[in-house]
Amino acid sequence: MLLHILNRSPAASRVYQQALAAMGPEDRLLLIEDGVQGALPQLVRYFDGLQGRLFALREDLAARGLEGRCEASVQVVDVDGFVDLTEEAERTVSWY
Amino acid sequence: MATTAIARFVEVGGERVGLDPEGYLVDLGDWSPAVAVALAAEEGLSLTDEHWEVIDVLRAFYERFEMAPAMRPLVKAVGQALGPEKGRSIHLMRLFPGSPAKLGARLAGLPKPANCL
Amino acid sequence: MTEPTPSDLLVILRHGPHGTNWLREGLDAALVAAAFGRRVSLLFMGEGVTALLRGQQAGPLGQKGTSATLEMLEMYDIETLLVEEAALERFGLTEADLMLPVRRLSAEAISRQPGAHRLVLTF
Numbered sequence: 001m002l003l004h005i006l007n008r009s010p011a012a013s014r015v016y017q018q019a020l021a022a023m024g025p026e027d028r029l030l031l032i033e034d035g036v037q038g039a040l041p042q043l044v045r046y047f048d049g050l051q052g053r054l055f056a057l058r059e060d061l062a063a064r065g066l067e068g069r070c071e072a073s074v075q076v077v078d079v080d081g082f083v084d085l086t087e088e089a090e091r092t093v094s095w096y
Numbered sequence: 097m098a099t100t101a102i103a104r105f106v107e108v109g110g111e112r113v114g115l116d117p118e119g120y121l122v123d124l125g126d127w128s129p130a131v132a133v134a135l136a137a138e139e140g141l142s143l144t145d146e147h148w149e150v151i152d153v154l155r156a157f158y159e160r161f162e163m164a165p166a167m168r169p170l171v172k173a174v175g176q177a178l179g180p181e182k183g184r185s186i187h188l189m190r191l192f193p194g195s196p197a198k199l200g201a202r203l204a205g206l207p208k209p210a211n212c213l
Numbered sequence: 214m215t216e217p218t219p220s221d222l223l224v225i226l227r228h229g230p231h232g233t234n235w236l237r238e239g240l241d242a243a244l245v246a247a248a249f250g251r252r253v254s255l256l257f258m259g260e261g262v263t264a265l266l267r268g269q270q271a272g273p274l275g276q277k278g279t280s281a282t283l284e285m286l287e288m289y290d291i292e293t294l295l296v297e298e299a300a301l302e303r304f305g306l307t308e309a310d311l312m313l314p315v316r317r318l319s320a321e322a323i324s325r326q327p328g329a330h331r332l333v334l335t336f
Binding site: 002004014015017018021022023024025027090091093094095096 | 259
Binding site for chain 3: 157160161162163165166167168169172173210
């Protein structure tokens with residue numbers, strides 16, 4: 001299982017498509033920086049099929065005033081949770 | 097092409113040729129066989145036919161790929177051009193002691209190889 | 214052969230030549246790894262497939278391109294060149310338009326690539 005990390009908003013960039021294309025069936029996706037916009041109910045549809053495997057970084061949500069606006073299916077993690085995700089994965093792949 | 101300040105000169109037939117701090121030509125257009133001989137002399141080497149054929153391989157590599165080769169591709173290029181007996185690192189180590197990719201590039205008038213130990 | 218031989222490093226190239234430095238940086242990373250004896254595969258995704266087009270030249274101000282570097286890959290024993298089939302189609306390209314032999318990958322095959330390499334770098 002790999003952890004893919006996406007830092008671009010699906011509303012602004014097609015990079016999310018490349019991340020999705022490269023993800024295996026067990027792989028997880030963590031949204032960071034502007035990527036956290038993808039956790040909004042209006043945008044989360046770009047990540048259909050990742051239920052249970054989609055994460056967003058709390059600090060980046062909070063910085064943007066988006067904490068508490070996330071779709072419930074997105075698992076919000078703090079930096080410690082980010083570290084845990086990294087440790088659980090065989091390795092990480094960054095998409096930017 | 098990065099421009100580098102001249103750190104020192106090597107004297108070749110009464111002309112001064114500018115070198116960078118690591119001894120590579122600042123202006124690659126300054127190269128001539130006489131420059132190679134002078135740079136080799138600095139290293140205590142006198143160039144034989146076996147040196148010259150490798151220098152030719154290096155210059156052809158740079159002409160084609162616009163980059164000086166690291167050791168592995170140099171070995172491969174020498175093997176393709178001069179045969180498998182010569183396409184071996186031990187042969188190149190004997191001709192250009194220390195780091196053949198770096199010393200060979202220096203004598204052949206190429207930039208320092210990137211991606212190289 | 215349907216499955217690429219697994220290698221140590223997968224370098225994913227997602228940018229074309231000239232517009233940014235990403236392609237050159239990615240190729241440099243691949244060359245360093247290969248110079249140190251790692252087995253390297255390249256995966257051209259999205260706009261990255263245009264890096265393989267035939268007939269590239271220097272930029273209008275004489276900037277060096279990357280096609281000479283691509284031709285050099287073979288000297289570094291980098292011979293596994295994977296391309297995203299959907300991206301080729303999106304740009305209207307066929308293998309005949311490309312300067313090097315490649316292996317076209319379906320979406321499903323691409324999703325298996327990162328897991329099949331010990332290290333993945335995206336550029």
